[in-house]
Amino acid sequence: MTENVDTSHVHPPKRSSEPFQALVMPVERASTVIFDDLEAFERRAERLYDGFSYGLYGTPTSRQLEDHIAALEGATRALVVSSGMAAIALSTLAVCKGGDRVLMPWSLYGPARDMADRLLRPLGIEAVCYDPRLDAGVGPLIDQRTRLVWVESPGSATFEVQDVPAIVAAAHRAGALVAADNTWASHVLFRPLEHGVDIAMQALSKHAGGHGDLLMGSVAVRDEALFRRLKDTARFLGYGVSPEDCALCERGLMTLPLRMRHAAATAEAIMDWLSTRSEVAQILHPSRRDHPGHTVWKRDFAGSAGVFSIVLRPEFQRLQSEALSRMRLFRLGASWGGVHSLVAVSDPRKGRTDLEWLRPGPVWRLSIGLETVGDLKDDLAKAFEHFADHVLTPVAATE
Numbered sequence: 001m002t003e004n005v006d007t008s009h010v011h012p013p014k015r016s017s018e019p020f021q022a023l024v025m026p027v028e029r030a031s032t033v034i035f036d037d038l039e040a041f042e043r044r045a046e047r048l049y050d051g052f053s054y055g056l057y058g059t060p061t062s063r064q065l066e067d068h069i070a071a072l073e074g075a076t077r078a079l080v081v082s083s084g085m086a087a088i089a090l091s092t093l094a095v096c097k098g099g100d101r102v103l104m105p106w107s108l109y110g111p112a113r114d115m116a117d118r119l120l121r122p123l124g125i126e127a128v129c130y131d132p133r134l135d136a137g138v139g140p141l142i143d144q145r146t147r148l149v150w151v152e153s154p155g156s157a158t159f160e161v162q163d164v165p166a167i168v169a170a171a172h173r174a175g176a177l178v179a180a181d182n183t184w185a186s187h188v189l190f191r192p193l194e195h196g197v198d199i200a201m202q203a204l205s206k207h208a209g210g211h212g213d214l215l216m217g218s219v220a221v222r223d224e225a226l227f228r229r230l231k232d233t234a235r236f237l238g239y240g241v242s243p244e245d246c247a248l249c250e251r252g253l254m255t256l257p258l259r260m261r262h263a264a265a266t267a268e269a270i271m272d273w274l275s276t277r278s279e280v281a282q283i284l285h286p287s288r289r290d291h292p293g294h295t296v297w298k299r300d301f302a303g304s305a306g307v308f309s310i311v312l313r314p315e316f317q318r319l320q321s322e323a324l325s326r327m328r329l330f331r332l333g334a335s336w337g338g339v340h341s342l343v344a345v346s347d348p349r350k351g352r353t354d355l356e357w358l359r360p361g362p363v364w365r366l367s368i369g370l371e372t373v374g375d376l377k378d379d380l381a382k383a384f385e386h387f388a389d390h391v392l393t394p395v396a397a398t399e
């Protein structure tokens, strides 16, 4: 070896050219991408949308995940970014500029509505909240300045189902695009682009990641110009993803349909049981026949997800904390769609005027994991026992 010893530490022997094939996609890390000659280097900007020019703009690993998501969504193009929230911000900022208007349903993911107040408004983008039950009636709210209409069906926490094709028709008639936060259903249960939506967004952190250890979001489109606007905006915002995270997401995708079917079947059994319990005033899941969105959900969705809310009797409000800590399997935490069951407590009535149909009482959002029906029922029963021990009226009998 003639090189200085320091030099040889940074220049390992040339890699074998023998082909290596594995079942799973390789993780290829890079910030720097190298070029064979000056001409290729100088023309690297041409490789932004398809080739490789710099790690931030795509690696073979991230591109493979994007191609996979595009195929699953029935899209021509997809982009993965660092979180679901990043995908919401990206979609909005790629489409709207100062002076434009964006419509968001009350039921949209909470932090997205905060973004509307604290990031979009100062930029001169006006966000108007609409009632998710308006469906085709959203038309009159879409004025000439409206560039984008968000939908989320069913909505976060309260699970209102939106008539997405009707909203798409109204938006397109007025020249606005539609973006769907499809995190609850994922592409497995609902493919927004097939219903006319322009941007199909999902938080891959939830069902796709599936194990509570991944943050990622995706947007999928069928329009090349729109894709390029999204890609450019992602570049200007400096959004990139780690190849390790992409590989983790790919691993999650392999079992996604199975996990979702299993969690949904478990959730149905748990909801049947909950519907016999007097502690529960209301179950919010579109698969329930008494849910106001049941018919549209049946028309548009290929199945059910294991995420829903329950409204408890109002007198349990002050007993919630102790009841929650009696459970061992349902852990208290934001997020959902993973192998571990979770419970999240929030008050969806805050800032909303359209919840007259919601019974009074604490709202628990449950995400059903891969534990058994019996064990999960026993766990919830422990929380309910705490209520029974502390209220004067008997709760054991069905109302």
Ligand SMILES: *Cc1c(COP(=O)(O)O)cnc(C)c1O
Binding pocket: 082, 083, 084, 085, 086, 109, 152, 156, 181, 183, 184, 203, 204, 205, 206, 215, 216, 217, 335
């Ligand atoms: C979790 C979630 C998001 C945000 O995803 P993150 O990856 O956590 O940023 C967006 N929309 C919905 C409906 C969600 O549940």
